[in-house]
Amino acid sequence: MATIKEVAKLAGVSVATVSRVLNDSGYVGAESRKKVEQAIEELEFYPNEVARSLFQKKSKLIGLLLPDIANPFFPLLAKGAEDAVNQLGYSLILGNVQDDVEKEEEYLKIFEQNNIAGVLSAVQGSSKRLKNIPLVNLDRVESFEQYAVHTNDYQGGMLAAQAMADRDPKQVVIMVGPKEVPGSFERLAGSIQIFKERDIAYHLFQTTSFRLEDTDETVELFFKEHPNADSVVASNDVYALAIMREAVKRGINIPDELQIIGYDDMPFSRLTYPGLSTIAQPAYEIGYKGAQLLCNCIENKPVKTKRIQLPVELVLRESLREKVEHE
Amino acid sequence: MATIKEVAKLAGVSVATVSRVLNDSGYVGAESRKKVEQAIEELEFYPNEVARSLFQKKSKLIGLLLPDIANPFFPLLAKGAEDAVNQLGYSLILGNVQDDVEKEEEYLKIFEQNNIAGVLSAVQGSSKRLKNIPLVNLDRVESFEQYAVHTNDYQGGMLAAQAMADRDPKQVVIMVGPKEVPGSFERLAGSIQIFKERDIAYHLFQTTSFRLEDTDETVELFFKEHPNADSVVASNDVYALAIMREAVKRGINIPDELQIIGYDDMPFSRLTYPGLSTIAQPAYEIGYKGAQLLCNCIENKPVKTKRIQLPVELVLRESLREKVEHE
DNA sequence: TTGAAAGCGATACCAG
DNA sequence: CTGGTATCGCTTTCAA
Numbered sequence: 001m002a003t004i005k006e007v008a009k010l011a012g013v014s015v016a017t018v019s020r021v022l023n024d025s026g027y028v029g030a031e032s033r034k035k036v037e038q039a040i041e042e043l044e045f046y047p048n049e050v051a052r053s054l055f056q057k058k059s060k061l062i063g064l065l066l067p068d069i070a071n072p073f074f075p076l077l078a079k080g081a082e083d084a085v086n087q088l089g090y091s092l093i094l095g096n097v098q099d100d101v102e103k104e105e106e107y108l109k110i111f112e113q114n115n116i117a118g119v120l121s122a123v124q125g126s127s128k129r130l131k132n133i134p135l136v137n138l139d140r141v142e143s144f145e146q147y148a149v150h151t152n153d154y155q156g157g158m159l160a161a162q163a164m165a166d167r168d169p170k171q172v173v174i175m176v177g178p179k180e181v182p183g184s185f186e187r188l189a190g191s192i193q194i195f196k197e198r199d200i201a202y203h204l205f206q207t208t209s210f211r212l213e214d215t216d217e218t219v220e221l222f223f224k225e226h227p228n229a230d231s232v233v234a235s236n237d238v239y240a241l242a243i244m245r246e247a248v249k250r251g252i253n254i255p256d257e258l259q260i261i262g263y264d265d266m267p268f269s270r271l272t273y274p275g276l277s278t279i280a281q282p283a284y285e286i287g288y289k290g291a292q293l294l295c296n297c298i299e300n301k302p303v304k305t306k307r308i309q310l311p312v313e314l315v316l317r318e319s320l321r322e323k324v325e326h327e
Numbered sequence: 328m329a330t331i332k333e334v335a336k337l338a339g340v341s342v343a344t345v346s347r348v349l350n351d352s353g354y355v356g357a358e359s360r361k362k363v364e365q366a367i368e369e370l371e372f373y374p375n376e377v378a379r380s381l382f383q384k385k386s387k388l389i390g391l392l393l394p395d396i397a398n399p400f401f402p403l404l405a406k407g408a409e410d411a412v413n414q415l416g417y418s419l420i421l422g423n424v425q426d427d428v429e430k431e432e433e434y435l436k437i438f439e440q441n442n443i444a445g446v447l448s449a450v451q452g453s454s455k456r457l458k459n460i461p462l463v464n465l466d467r468v469e470s471f472e473q474y475a476v477h478t479n480d481y482q483g484g485m486l487a488a489q490a491m492a493d494r495d496p497k498q499v500v501i502m503v504g505p506k507e508v509p510g511s512f513e514r515l516a517g518s519i520q521i522f523k524e525r526d527i528a529y530h531l532f533q534t535t536s537f538r539l540e541d542t543d544e545t546v547e548l549f550f551k552e553h554p555n556a557d558s559v560v561a562s563n564d565v566y567a568l569a570i571m572r573e574a575v576k577r578g579i580n581i582p583d584e585l586q587i588i589g590y591d592d593m594p595f596s597r598l599t600y601p602g603l604s605t606i607a608q609p610a611y612e613i614g615y616k617g618a619q620l621l622c623n624c625i626e627n628k629p630v631k632t633k634r635i636q637l638p639v640e641l642v643l644r645e646s647l648r649e650k651v652e653h654e
Numbered sequence: 655t656t657g658a659a660a661g662c663g664a665t666a667c668c669a670g
Numbered sequence: 671c672t673g674g675t676a677t678c679g680c681t682t683t684c685a686a
């Protein structure tokens with residue numbers, strides 16, 4: 001890899017001049033510019049970002065903190081972030097935290113050691129360590145966080161409950177997401193409001209994780225506790241699918257005997273039959289907009305909205321019964 | 328963030344000494360060491376990796392090139408890579424290539440600009456640009472590539488066909504993966520060998536991508552071309568699930584009227600009912616072992632096996648009929 | 655309009 | 671054992 005020195009030599013100018021054309025900053029004569037450009041071409045030179053980063057105390061790298069990349073919600077978010085970041089000249093360092101606070105700390109440290117320009121975080125509490133590094137929180141957002149892209153969980157909870165309430169539910173069970181996950185509570189509150197309004201009774205079923213590995217156990221427990229459930233508002237698509245599978249296996253007809261609605265709209269939720277009705281979260285867009293927001297912060301561009309809220313949307317597939325019109 | 332200079336000052340020694348205790352290289356007196364350690368603690372100092380990288384011309388970053396992170400096979404692979412890499416003191420820069428050659432080139436350049444220590448690549452042809460940077464190919468491996476972790480596609484193709492052949496197939500259709508994807512051919516060859524041996528007729532159905540977005544179209548085409556298929560050897564789980572969904576939707580009983588086997592064993596393949604029988608590829612392990620191999624290359628440690636082949640495994644779920652014992 | 659030179663934060667050689 | 675110093679590749683004053 002050629003260096004700026006070699007370019008300077010070949011072009012017969014100083015490194016300062018080369019640097020100037022590279023960043024087109026300051027004055028540089030037409031003559032010199034041309035010679036430098038030729039030299040750059042000839043040597044296939046491209047600047048070393050490490051040296052730049054050392055000087056600037058700021059790299060072109062952005063840290064991406066994910067709770068669990070195996071959870072299919074996050075790859076999509078990552079893809080969105082990646083697309084945006086790339087268009088803006090940055091790259092992502094991946095931090096897969098596995099819901100482990102120590103790993104998070106570790107990553108934040110690594111990020112700092114690498115002069116990271118900013119952090120995109122879909123895990124809670126990253127704001128503690130970071131001092132002067134821009135941070136945008138994604139998806140799981142606490143109310144005190146300054147920059148964030150998230151969805152309206154309350155509305156999501158309402159939408160799910162509404163869809164259910166419209167379909168003549170007998171025995172409603174609401175699955176409640178882990179307490180640590182911001183948004184779980186909001187969703188629940190939204191759902192409860194609807195059921196209260198409609199005067200529909202419901203049971204709660206608390207889940208303690210969103211991890212794929214824990215589904216079997218959770219589903220078993222679910223059917224033990226609620227053998228007569230006929231309408232389930234699930235905390236996410238993974239659990240919804242898992243419950244559907246178990247139901248079909250037991251010969252319970254979906255949606256006639258058991259109707260269910262998920263949350264997230266993962267790519268797979270439409271690959272089953274009956275297809276899973278669900279509340280679609282724009283995972284890709286969360287990542288994309290979050291990355292844009294972060295880059296604006298990094299570059300001190302004016303930011304209109306510090307907290308972006310994206311809409312969620314009801315997606316109807318076959319796991320819900322026909323809507324019953326009440327007079 | 329404190330620097331080595333400040334540590335040196337506080338400890339009353341030179342930066343050289345601080346550097347020595349940091350890397351414990353060379354001699355350093357007990358007295359000095361202690362003072363330095365105290366200073367480090369007091370200032371909460373940790374070395375700037377960028378400066379290190381500039382000097383060493385080699386960072387602690389590893390590039391990970393993925394064809395499409397939204398394809399659920401790859402997050403698992405990434406997770407494996409991430410786990411291994413992290414244990415060994417490295418971090419990952421994510422490169423999501425979207426099956427686009429230009430983006431790949433672009434990433435390879437960015438990697439170089441960042442003094443990347445090595446590259447893990449699940450896309451084809453990365454070896455061209457890289458000069459002196461260690462490269463380990465993952466999963467989609469060409470025969471000429473030096474370092475690689477992959478599975479035995481031929482065996483996989485055989486296993487799938489065998490499972491099918493054992494189950495009294497009437498109208499067999501083999502879905503053939505994209506020609507550009509190394510392994511597609513091998514799998515096909517493996518399957519064909521079995522069907523030939525058993526004297527079972529089969530049809531071929533060519534697919535042109537592995538992308539999630541293209542399933543609907545492909546499935547439609549599939550049913551148009553092969554309305555009477557009763558046994559499908561699918562090129563991956565996504566297509567298998569998509570075909571299953573369409574079949575169930577059409578009232579075709581799985582597995583009695585249509586049996587099907589997938590390839591990959593994605594996390595979701597067990598969340599449907601009937602569950603998808605499939606050939607399990609150890610995605611996590613491919614990433615994990617690949618990362619270990621790469622780190623060994625990077626650190627010039629002796630490498631026993633340059634090309635690691637991991638076994639695939641038949642996973643039986645409900646999408647295949649009962650095995651028929653022939654006398 | 656240009657170049658010389660001083661850093662950015664760490665490492666490693668060489669002399670003492 | 672320890673410290674001074676050149677160096678990594680680039681950016682940015684400051685003078686000329």
